[in-house]
Amino acid sequence: MSATRRAAVVGVYTTEQGKRLGRTKVSLELEAIKGALADAGLAHTDVDGLSPLLAEPWSKTHMYWAEQLGERPITYIGTGQGEGAVAKAAAAISAGTCNVALAWVAHAGGGNSPGSKAVPTAAPRMPDFHWEIQGAYMTPLYALWAQRYMHEFGVSSEDLAQVAVIHRDHAVLNPDSVMGRKGPVTVEDVLSSRMVADPLHLLDCSIENDGGYALVLAAEDIAKDCRNTPVWVLGGAEATATDVYQTFNNPWFPEEGKSVRRCTDMAFDIAGVSRSEIDVANLYDCFTITMLRNLEEMGFCKIGEGPDYVREGHTRLGGSMPCNTDGGLLSNSHNGNPSGMSVIEVVRQLRGECGERQVPGARIGLALGQGGSVHGLASTVVLAHD
């Protein structure tokens, strides 16, 4: 077998994350890209791979940034979620089609929450059978998923709420988190917060804020000369499946799992790592229900046993696999397309930079991104330092 050139995350950067920063998207993008390159000790002229996360329209976005970087000949053009972007950029580096790849996103001005859009002056026309025609949006779609899950597996609102409690406790230890400064919350606080879409209360939902972040990946030979410890990409994959985009194939919770299961199994296979070896994880927690389902789909417990797994303390700092140590999307930051934030926290944990929330001796980490309501689009990456 020929030796494959390894790829590592060599630079990460997070801008200020906050409710409304009063900044433009591009200023956040530039700060994040410059910051991540500086963190790596690389220059913009080293970049030959670009992955603007979930960019639209993708071709124009790539050309804009290739030009902004000095009309660089970009030889890797990526798209996707944070974890998928990291997995694919690493694969491109290993295949030799690029040497230094950037993945980034920024979000400014809100727009995700239901109250953020004005009432139109005429009925807007939506494609085909769009959920918005029915008065649904992200929260009701996840609420439908939660309601059915709770019905099938006898899960309670308290079971969901404990996720928000743990992630807030972690955010309190993260000085850069949006919600940490508000202090811890209890299960009762979650249950008494106002109902958004039954059974999801306000504190079952992720926050929504402005902010940006970027990651730099580099080939092994370059990574070894970078400023920080390389965090190697051991394996990653992405998968898509139908979900409640508008409908789904029944059953909604099949034993064999859906896209989260598929990309996670693939990532572990490629990485040659077993689940018990994961020291720290950051899993997409757009709602409390999502975290429970992720733990099940990823194979850390059986379907329907996510609440027990969390209750046993595995995901808490000090537990067998601390999760979302930055506070996650529920209490750290959710800036439009936040999937790559999970990778950044894992990189920081593996570098040992996390202060009060540091997982001692963390060597192998896991990140999951997803979206496309509810479990339609997913990507997993396994990372480690030497």
Added chain:
Amino acid sequence: MTAPYLKPLPQVSEENRPFWEGLSEREFRGPRCRSCGQFGWVPYPACRNCFSTDIEWVPLSGRGVIYSYSVVHRGPAAFAGDTPYVVVMVELAEQPQPMIVLGQLDDCPLDQVRIGLPVSVTFHDIPGEDVTLYRFAPSTPVGSNGGD
């Protein structure tokens, strides 16, 4: 004169026209594959089972049971005045391939909404627009003190 309807409406296209025309004729239609016999929801231009494009639109019963629901207390701007309203996923009666249809539920006290409740399609012409929408309602009247 009634206030204009400001909520999102479907773009009617060549592919989906039989469905929306069906609603205006008080018929809830679904696509069935002539090749393998499977129903499909939501309608796609080719069969999601055998990939045949030989699809026919057939009248469906419009009856089913609630598969899941959410009482929405915070709605998008144009729906804000409707809260609380009930979004449901209804498993239609037609088998073997279950069709799960997203919609809104009317005429049901909030404390009586439950998974398994039998419901039927209702038809709603939109004033001033060339579109009829579907919604759901309990198949038999449901009182606020139980009994269905």
